[in-house]
Amino acid sequence: MTDYTPVEMMTVAASRVLSSTDVCFAGVGPPSEACNLARVLHAPDITLIYESGTIGARPCVLPLSVGDGELCETALNTVSVAEMFRYWLQGGNISIGFLGAAQIDRFGNINTTVIGDYRKPRVRLPGGGGAPEIAGSCDQVYIIVRQSTRGFVETLDFVTTYGHGKGGSSRQDVGFSTAGPTLLFTDLGIWAPDPETRELTVVSMHAGVSRDQMAATVGWPIRYADHVEETPIPSGKELEMLRDLHARTCAAHQIHK
Amino acid sequence: MTRVAVISLDEAIAEYVFDGATVAFEGFSHLIPFAAAHETIRQRRKNLTLVRMTPDLIYDQMIGMGCAQRLVFSYAGNPGVGLLRRLRDAVENSWPNAVEICEHSHAALANAYVAAASGLPLMIFRGYRGVDLPRFNPEIGKVSCPFSGEELAAVRAINPDVTIIHAQRADRSGNVLVEGIIGMQKEAVLAARHAIVTVEEIVDDLAAHANACVLPHWILDALCVVPGGAHPSYAQGYYRRDNAAYREWDSIAADRHRFQEWMNENVLEQDHTVFASRAIASREGHD
Numbered sequence: 001m002t003d004y005t006p007v008e009m010m011t012v013a014a015s016r017v018l019s020s021t022d023v024c025f026a027g028v029g030p031p032s033e034a035c036n037l038a039r040v041l042h043a044p045d046i047t048l049i050y051e052s053g054t055i056g057a058r059p060c061v062l063p064l065s066v067g068d069g070e071l072c073e074t075a076l077n078t079v080s081v082a083e084m085f086r087y088w089l090q091g092g093n094i095s096i097g098f099l100g101a102a103q104i105d106r107f108g109n110i111n112t113t114v115i116g117d118y119r120k121p122r123v124r125l126p127g128g129g130g131a132p133e134i135a136g137s138c139d140q141v142y143i144i145v146r147q148s149t150r151g152f153v154e155t156l157d158f159v160t161t162y163g164h165g166k167g168g169s170s171r172q173d174v175g176f177s178t179a180g181p182t183l184l185f186t187d188l189g190i191w192a193p194d195p196e197t198r199e200l201t202v203v204s205m206h207a208g209v210s211r212d213q214m215a216a217t218v219g220w221p222i223r224y225a226d227h228v229e230e231t232p233i234p235s236g237k238e239l240e241m242l243r244d245l246h247a248r249t250c251a252a253h254q255i256h257k
Numbered sequence: 258m259t260r261v262a263v264i265s266l267d268e269a270i271a272e273y274v275f276d277g278a279t280v281a282f283e284g285f286s287h288l289i290p291f292a293a294a295h296e297t298i299r300q301r302r303k304n305l306t307l308v309r310m311t312p313d314l315i316y317d318q319m320i321g322m323g324c325a326q327r328l329v330f331s332y333a334g335n336p337g338v339g340l341l342r343r344l345r346d347a348v349e350n351s352w353p354n355a356v357e358i359c360e361h362s363h364a365a366l367a368n369a370y371v372a373a374a375s376g377l378p379l380m381i382f383r384g385y386r387g388v389d390l391p392r393f394n395p396e397i398g399k400v401s402c403p404f405s406g407e408e409l410a411a412v413r414a415i416n417p418d419v420t421i422i423h424a425q426r427a428d429r430s431g432n433v434l435v436e437g438i439i440g441m442q443k444e445a446v447l448a449a450r451h452a453i454v455t456v457e458e459i460v461d462d463l464a465a466h467a468n469a470c471v472l473p474h475w476i477l478d479a480l481c482v483v484p485g486g487a488h489p490s491y492a493q494g495y496y497r498r499d500n501a502a503y504r505e506w507d508s509i510a511a512d513r514h515r516f517q518e519w520m521n522e523n524v525l526e527q528d529h530t531v532f533a534s535r536a537i538a539s540r541e542g543h544d
Contacts (some may be wrong), residue, residue, distance in 0.1 A: 028336065028337065029337075051363060052285050052286060052287070052438045052440070053285075053438060053439065053440070054438070063337075064336060064337030064338075064498070064500055064503070065286045065336030065337050065498075066285075066286060066336065067285050067286020067287045067336070067438050067440070068286070068498065069287070069437065069438075069491055069493050069497060069498065071438075072287075072437045072438050072493065073493075078437065078438055078439070079439075080439050080440065080441065080443065080444070080470075081285055081310070081363065081367050081440050081441050082367040082368070082370065082371050082441060082444055085363060085364040085367050085368070085382075086364075086367070086368070086371070086382070089364070090364070090382060090383055090384075113360075113389075113390070118389070118393050119393070120349075121348065121349060122349075123345075123349075124333070124340070124344070124345045124348045124349055125340070126332050126333050126334030126340065126341075127330070127331065127332050127333050127334075127360055128331065128332070128360075128361075128362040128363070128388075128390065129311075129331060129332035129334075129362070129363050130332075130362070130363040130364065131362070132362045132364070132384060132385060132388055132390075133362055133363070133364035133382075133383070133384045136383065136384060136386055137383065158389050159387070159388045159389045160388060160389070160390070161388065162386060162387035162388050165387055170387075171387075174386050174387040175386050175407070175408060176386060176387075253337075253500045254500060254501055255500075255504075
């Protein structure tokens with residue numbers, strides 16, 4: 001099957017790395033979408049955790065907010081937000097934090113706070129929410145975001161969520177013992193940190209994507225792995241399940257596209 | 258301890274929410290006390306410090322109506338829709354007035370409530386490493402573990418003058434049951450000097466299991482029966498989230514004039530009894 005969008009490719013690629021043994025803290029939007037696609041495709045026993053306190057949520061439709069009733073109704077258990085952040089997250093019980101981003105830099109640091117100066121912002125974004133501590137306390141972090149020159153910037157306007165800092169050993173130097181961002185999924189490819197410099201490096205490009213396209217959507221000179229793979233295109237089953245999930249979600253939330 | 262007073266919502270707001278107060282209207286996407294916020298707007302309260310993890314539409318409305326002087330929060334979006342346009346207008350353009358912001362992460366603000374609920378001046382946690390927010394928020398500090406030397410983040414306790422929450426039901430003694438996504442309601446109530454709870458209904462028996470989230474009557478000050486009082490958010494077991502209202506808000510809040518007209522028509526010219534029919538309409542819209 002070849003009829004798919006770059007965003008569908010992004011979601012499918014992200015879903016493939018998740019498995020039934022993962023305990024995954026899912027941000028709402030594209031991260032939650034990839035996690036639930038994995039759950040209905042090949043990871044039926046994945047534990048999905050949302051910051052509203054729901055543990056083991058199995059939503060039939062994608063949540064519009066982290067606090068949707070669907071998450072609580074399908075979860076194994078729902079705890080308070082304080083318990084979620086203190087015991088389950090900070091206590092070291094979550095293997096993957098799956099985040100989105102407004103701005104990201106080459107070391108996987110994320111800005112979701114402001115565009116411009118913090119005290120006099122050009123655009124006031126929502127802020128950190130759970131992300132700063134999710135990125136600190138989960139064993140590793142996956143990020144999913146579409147590439148654009150506005151989003152993939154040389155220098156962040158604000159560091160909301162720490163990734164690999166300025167690269168090298170910076171993450172350990174500021175006191176983290178967790179791995180931080182290990183995979184970045186975009187509409188054009190898959191990135192992973194270089195083992196030494198920790199700079200995000202392109203390890204796979206989606207079918208039909210050129211290096212010119214990559215360069216035109218990223219605000220820094222891109223580094224490529226020695227062997228850049230081509231991401232396998234979505235299977236018929238993957239696309240069918242993703243589109244079913246979308247159709248159910250739109251019907252439930254009365255969204256008319 | 259005195260027994261909670263079952264009074265009308267307008268009486269409760271008049272008695273406990275004063276100009277300049279620090280008020281937490283809590284409820285994490287669920288059970289957001291919109292009716293109480295609308296009553297506060299109608300009573301023209303000013304210079305409030307508004308505390309809430311997710312300001313949501315409820316604080317977008319209060320900020321746009323000039324109730325807020327300061328905002329303490331940890332995620333300022335319209336969930337699933339986008340940004341909060343009245344909040345942005347206040348922060349970016351000081352309209353209708355400048356609003357000072359005190360911004361946290363979720364973990365930090367949750368810990369600030371836990372500190373206050375625990376009777377402590379601060380809470381420590383593993384967070385804020387390497388990021389920019391501590392440079393702008395003096396309520397964030399650092400401490401060294403006296404045993405290991407590990408550097409940890411500290412956050413000052415938040416003790417609201419009043420916390421206001423919405424819950425499913427109370428019994429005839431005024432004990433309150435909160436079910437579903439319970440967010441920070443218990444901590445925010447225990448952190449505050451006074452607590453107002455609006456409920457869907459009063460029942461003979463709460464039917465709460467031994468570990469349920471129950472707030473005993475003697476830690477509450479005012480109990481108000483306001484069916485539908487969380488609309489357009491939801492009350493699990495009673496009515497669902499009105500997602501259409503959340504989406505529609507984006508265009509209402511995008512324009513100052515349209516916002517004011519909407520607030521006149523739907524808040525200033527109404528009273529809290531209108532919420533029951535809104536929740537019914539929301540329920541039927543989803544069935």
